[in-house]
Structures are given as C-alpha cells and as structure tokens.
Amino acid sequence: MEWVVFVVVALAAIASALGLVIRPNPLHGALFLVANLFCVAVLYLMLRAEFLALAQVIVYAGAIMVLFIFAIMLLIPGRAEEGPDPLVRARRLALPLAAVLGIVVVLVAGYTGGPAPGAAPGGVGAIGRLLFTDYLFPFEVTSLLLLAALVGALTLAKRREAGGSRPIDSRVAAEGR
Amino acid sequence: MSVVPPAYYVGLSAILFTIGVVGVLVRRNPLVIFMSIELMLNAANLAFVAFGRAHGAADGQIIVFFVMTVAAAEVAVGLAIIVAIFRARFRINVDDLALMRW
Numbered sequence: 001m002e003w004v005v006f007v008v009v010a011l012a013a014i015a016s017a018l019g020l021v022i023r024p025n026p027l028h029g030a031l032f033l034v035a036n037l038f039c040v041a042v043l044y045l046m047l048r049a050e051f052l053a054l055a056q057v058i059v060y061a062g063a064i065m066v067l068f069i070f071a072i073m074l075l076i077p078g079r080a081e082e083g084p085d086p087l088v089r090a091r092r093l094a095l096p097l098a099a100v101l102g103i104v105v106v107l108v109a110g111y112t113g114g115p116a117p118g119a120a121p122g123g124v125g126a127i128g129r130l131l132f133t134d135y136l137f138p139f140e141v142t143s144l145l146l147l148a149a150l151v152g153a154l155t156l157a158k159r160r161e162a163g164g165s166r167p168i169d170s171r172v173a174a175e176g177r
Numbered sequence: 178m179s180v181v182p183p184a185y186y187v188g189l190s191a192i193l194f195t196i197g198v199v200g201v202l203v204r205r206n207p208l209v210i211f212m213s214i215e216l217m218l219n220a221a222n223l224a225f226v227a228f229g230r231a232h233g234a235a236d237g238q239i240i241v242f243f244v245m246t247v248a249a250a251e252v253a254v255g256l257a258i259i260v261a262i263f264r265a266r267f268r269i270n271v272d273d274l275a276l277m278r279w
Contacts, residue, residue, distance in 0.1 A: 006181045010189045017193050017216055021200040026208045033212050036193075040219055043186060047230045049238050052222075059245050064215070064252050071256045072208055075263050094202035102195035106188050126235045127242070135239050142246045149250030156257035 006046065013039035030068050037061045051124045186227035193220035207259050211252070218248050 016039065019032035037060045044053035131139055193216060200213030222241045229237020 002181055006185065010185075013189065014192055014196070017196040020209070020212055020216060021196055021203065026206055026212075029209050029212055033215065036216065037219065040223055043189070043223060044226055046181070047183070047186065047226050049226050049230075049241075052226060052238050052241055055242065055245060059249060060215075060219070064249055067252055067256055068208065068212060071260060074260065075208070091203050094199065098195055098199045098202065101198060102192065105191040105195060108191075127238055130235055130239055131242070135243075138243060142243060145250050146246065149253050153253040153257040156254070156261050 002046065005042075009039050009042045009046075013043070026072050027069065030065060030072060033068075034061050034065050037065070051127050183227040183231040186230075187224050190220040190223040190227065193217075193223070207262075211255055211259070215248065215252070218244060 013036055016032045016035040020029040020036065023029055023032065037056060041053045041056040041061070044050075044056060197213045197215075197217035197220060200216065201210050204210055204213065222244055225237040225241050225244070227237075229235065
C-alpha cells in the first residue's frame with residue numbers, strides 16, 4: 001500500500017517538476033511548482049516528518065509561492081522568452097551534461113541509506129526540544145537573517161523620489177498592453 | 178513502519194534536483210530560473226529528511242527548517258531585485274544582464 005502511494009506521488013512530483021521546466025508560461029510553472037511542493041509534503045508525511053509537511057504547505061506553498069505569483073502578475077513576463085536565443089549552442093550542451101549529472105547522482109544515491117529503522121525520529125516535541133537546545137544559536141542567527149532580508153527587500157523595492165524612473169503602471173499603459 | 182526504504186526517497190530527490198539544474202541552465206526567464214532553484218532546494222530538503230529517517234534522528238528535520246527560512250529570505254530579496262531590474266529596463270532576460278560579467 002505504501003509503495004503504491006510512493007510511486008504515485010513520486011511520479012506526480014517528477015511530472016510537475018518537468019512541467020515547471022518545459023512550460024513557457026511562468027504562471028503555469030508556478031502552479032506546477034505548487035503541485036510539486038504538495039507532493040513533497042506528502043512524502044514528508046510518509047517519512048514521519050509531520051511538522052515539516054505542515055511547514056512545507058504553509059511556508060512554501062502558502063507564503064513563498066504567493067510571493068512568486070504576485071511578482072509574475074506584477075511583471076507579466078509571459079512573452080519574455082521570445083526571439084532568437086543567443087546562447088542556443090550552450091543550452092544544447094546543457095541537456096547531456098544534466099543527464100550525466102542525473103545518472104551519477106542517482107547512482108550515488110542508490111548506495112546510501114539502508115533500511116528504515118523501526119523508531120520514527122520523534123514528533124514535534126523532539127524537534128522543538130532540539131531546536132531550542134542544540135540548535136539555539138543557528139535559530140537566533142536565522143532571526144538576524146530574516147531581519148536583514150526584510151530590510152534589504154524594502155530598500156530594493158523603495159521607489160526613488162527624485163530623478164527616478166516613472167511608475168510601473170504608466171509604463172505598462174504606455175506599452176499599449 | 179515505513180516499507181519504502183529511504184534510498185528511494187534519496188533517488189527521487191536526486192531526480193528532482195537534476196530537473197531543477199536543467200531548468201536553471203535552459204530557461205531564460207529569471208522567475209522560472211528562480212523557481213527552479215526552489216525546486217533544487219526542495220529536493221535537497223527531501224534528501225535531508227530521508228537521511229534523518231534512515232538514521233533515526235531528528236537533526237535532518239531541523240536543517241530543513243533552517244533551509245526553509247533561508248529560502249524565504251532569498252525569495253524576498255531575489256524577487257525585489259528582479260522587480261527593480263524590471264523597473265529599470267522593462268524587459269527581463271538573464272542573457273541581457275551582462276553588465277557585471279567580464
């Protein structure tokens with residue numbers, strides 16, 4: 001039974017990842033990525049990582065992907081990948097190189113990890129205890145990182161007052177879209 | 178009791194990571210490249226959880242927690258940069274942004 005769930009979810013994850021890479025429209029790609037994140041959340045549940053499955057859905061599929069879709073809607077770069085590709089030969093080279101990388105990584109991964117142990121590595125309680133004892137310093141550094149990201153994003157998004165570019169709405173209107 | 182051995186999860190994460198690498202190499206839209214990076218981060222997270230399960234320790238899940246936080250910070254700053262570039266030049270194509278490349 002668990003094998004059936006694993007195979008179905010794994011195939012869905014691979015298909016949605018391929019959809020992200022193949023589909024030209026970035027909005028479709030974002031929705032494919034949401035599907036992929038949900039599939040990985042199901043795999044977390046099967047690995048007995050309930051806290052991470054919930055955090056995956058809330059933080060990734062909820063917050064981060066909303067940010068992505070917001071940016072896509074704001075920028076509308078749906079027609080961005082048109083015209084001749086100046087690096088087409090380099091891109092053709094990328095596929096066989098990626099295939100070699102994939103084969104090597106899958107082969108290496110096949111040699112790792114034994115059978116699953118009987119005991120699951122604790123629940124939310126164990127994670128919380130570990131987070132606030134052994135990993136307390138990285139946890140505090142994380143708060144500093146989030147503060148830096150907040151300030152950086154605000155600084156970047158702030159509109160220059162004098163001599164800056166026109167607001168984005170008038171530009172989009174001028175483009176005749 | 179898990180019937181599927183963790184090695185299969187690690188193999189799946191390797192496949193997802195490779196697909197993310199292909200996305201970064203082949204696509205030209207910075208938003209799609211960014212989403213492919215998220216795919217790669219997610220694949221690495223899956224490997225962390227699978228290894229944690231294989232060793233019966235919760236430390237892998239803690240690392241995934243930190244990776245999620247860093248990914249959130251990265252997305253916030255990265256999308257702000259992309260929006261700023263788009264404001265300045267109105268068309269976004271990573272191959273055009275060669276100003277700082279020698």
